[in-house]
Amino acid sequence: MMASVPQLKFTSKDSIPGIVNGVRSIFHTHKTKPLEFRLVQLRKLYWGMIDNQDALAAACKQDLGKGHFEAYLGELDFCTQTILYCCNNLEKWAKDETAKDIPLANKLLFPKIRKDPLGCVLIIGPYNFPVNLLICPFAGAIAAGNTAVLKPSENAPNVAVVIQKVIEENLDSSCYKVVQGAVPETTALLEQKWDKIFYTGGVTVGTIIAKKAAETLTPVTLELGGRNPAIITKNADIRLAARRLLWGKIVNAGQVCISQNYTLVDKEVLDQFVAETKTAMKEYYPNGTRNTEDFGRIINDRQWQRLKKMMDESKGKILMGGEMDESDKYIEPTMILIDSQTDSLLADESFGPLMPILPVNNLDEAIRIANEVHDTPLGLYPFGNKKETDRCLREIRSGGASVNDAWMHGALVTMPFGGIGDSGQGNYRGQASFDCFTHRRSIISTPSWLEGMLNARYPPYDGKLAKMRSMGQAKPNFDRDGKVSFSLVSYVLSLGAGSKTGGLIRYALVLLAALGLRQYLG
Template sequence: MDDLPPLTYTPVDDIPAIHQRIVNKFHTHETRTLAYRLKQLRQLYWGLKDEEPALLEAAKLDLGKSAYETYLTELGWELNDILFMCKNLERFMKDEKAEDTSLMNLAMGPRIRKDPLGAVLVIGAYNFPFMLSLGPLVGAIAAGCTAVLKPSENAPNAARIMQHIITQSLDPEAYQVVQGGVPETTALLERKWDKIFYTGGLGVGTIIAKKAAETLTPVALELGGRNPAIVTASADPRLAARRLLWAKLVNAGQVCVSQNYILVDRAILPAFLQQLETALHDFQPKGAQASEDYGRIINERQWQRLQDMLDSTSGKILFGGKTDKATLFFEPTVVQVDSADDPLLKDESFGPLIPILPVRDLDEAIRTANHVHATPLALYPFGSATDTAKILAQTRSGGASINDAFFHASIPTLAFGGVGDSGSGAYRGRASFECFTHRRSITRTPGWVEGLLEVRYPPYTPAKLKKVRGMMDTKPDFDRAGRSTGGGVVWWVLGLGGKGGVGRGVRWAVLAAVVAVVVRFWRGRGMM
């Protein structure tokens, strides 16, 4: 990375012109074509591939991440994400037929068209600076939008290499990077966007949502969460310990979907703690400080926040607890607490703190999880199928991994997002395309159906209303008590055997629909 220019913040005065440039580009309509989108995605792929050493180095400099972890959780993921989108984009862009339409409406060819939202803003995060910045950007490109990316200023080396790659690989009139902190982000939020995508904390997410509301701008918010893990009496203590510990070692626990605390049934607590200690030794035989696989806290402010949380707890440190401010080292630290109101549970640690709260039974665990945070980003139930099914049925969360730690968030084609306080909207795979796409409802009314449409024109008469009822009304397949009454609906709806205007009106609708199907068939064969 030594050959790259130093990171400089974008002048605030330049931001309006940058915004206008990508808005103007969108209105050329060039970004709407499949060819344009594929070209940008393919060029971004090779831009990332060619700069792989610099990307790995940047993550090491910013977060102390090993090359192995960065490739596993970010770079390899993002490369495959681009390839998936390139392979499926043409299919994603195709119009969709309307579902469950009546025979009358079929003549109008109701469909869903996929339109790009427009010029969008993506605000990335520091903990996974490549995946959480480039992932949404890939969705915006695939959807045919233009975009400004604002990487996190807390990962400056990652921000610098991303700007280099985007500048070299993508259309500069359509895709721009703005560097900076609060003033630059504030200036960006002063502009009118067609969507804002933000990944980060609840506090800033609230500010962005309020600002976006002033201009009725839609937002996708990927926020953190006080995510619970529940280890029931039926769980395998070894698997639970190893998998949950791993989740706190990845990126030194700076993962929005890692568990914030663990609720453990008292019956299994001794075995779980023993397995946790064994796993710590297995994963870091020489200790965390000597491990080349274990990262560091992003900056001094975040390190101090974690230290303050550890100092404020009334719990007992069982394992770990070593820290070093000079090197931003924070050892994986297991703390047994005695209250759901302990600061380690009430606040999101976003670090390698592992508080454990013993519970009497599964019901207490569910009540506690719902009390601490009713809508976390993720949930991790461990135990039998019966126990985990009960947990899912009586809790809420953005996503869940049963008998594992954030595996659901590692599947690139599975939609990822929060609920309630943990966020809104989703992305990854096809969901990334849909996140930046407007589903536009379209009909086309042919001239030859005018005879059928005469019932909608004034003056309104009883005879016309009778026809309308015959064309529109369907019979419920349930009685007033909500009990199912079975079939017989289709023949009634079609009006076969009906008398007077109602029967004739419905038969006209059926005839129109049949004709429409025939016309569409012959047009598809190039005969009309």
């Protein structure tokens, strides 16, 4: 089933400093800053993806055994929809913002927030969604006005070749570059100075990147994995939970960083959950998963061996599946009943079609175990009634969560996505992709005619402290016992908040305050 792997033409390590310096130099010409330039590049990227969609889908098939449906929906369509969303909203995102919650006296400084590009950024992609998780953050970097260097995963070499073709044939080659390679080339990239590094992958490499970035105080966004818990209470819709969680583990042969890593099931509904999962499996794959394009393969031998080792070391009992074929990098969707949170299947993120099930006595125990196994997972998947799922959201931290579903929160183009703690830092998707590569720059413009009012800030300071404090210091609306007291002034200032009339009222008050302060300060 798997095609032979081509030899990627790796980028010469010696050329990498020149590539990065060239892209950095172009940024300082301000070429990428005009909105129209950004929009043109996004539009060209869109059509480059469309024109090469068949080649990209074929490459996903070669690298991951990914079928037509998954390649188009989870990779190509996700990217094109992301690009279109950026195009349709860029002008709104990039507009200067009037600063909020500014004291009346400081309104006259016309405070605003400008959205500036960070500069020259590095984006390192993973192998599991080699198109989606490289192109989507790249679209955000373009939209924000940055120059960029992309490093596709060498573990998905067919995709990497097509990605380079898309970028080089459609975008401005002076602003955006693709560097191919493995560890030595990535190391050479990390030796360069960047204005932002965006990495999607595992915790081990993410830690290395964070340490290297810290040497030059380079900001990073890390999209990592996690031992994500699913929780099924006795009040859950068991059939629904089984169907949805099974789907969450068969997509991309389980190589999804936000899929559940293990499922905590109330003992009262364990047998029903297992039975419903088996029923769903037969419905999804009436002829099995071995000879269908609707189920993928493990990316390479190293990852296949890792998963096999986890299975071999587990003390659990296989309830469903278990077939493996090293020559085809095939692992059947496998449900395993375990009896300990120290089992090998919970020690690390499986990142494959393995579904360990750990029975629990109640929700209290499930929440305790989830927090002990990994207290900052990337995703959380509680199934139960609203009271139970709300409690899970309240008492278990996670980067994101899907209630009564598998990882759908991570499948929305417009919704921020990211981890927490050792499942990552920072987020992207939708406007968050633009913000990820943007510096929110605070700017004020002080009129010359305010100089008379500002004299109080200049030495000598004798007698001026009270005047300065009167210009804008907030006063508490609560007493020493923490009780809020009514303030007529605050009430009047809040009238019409958010309306045009309210804005006019507040502006008039600013002018009156300015006149009063000018007279007061002399």
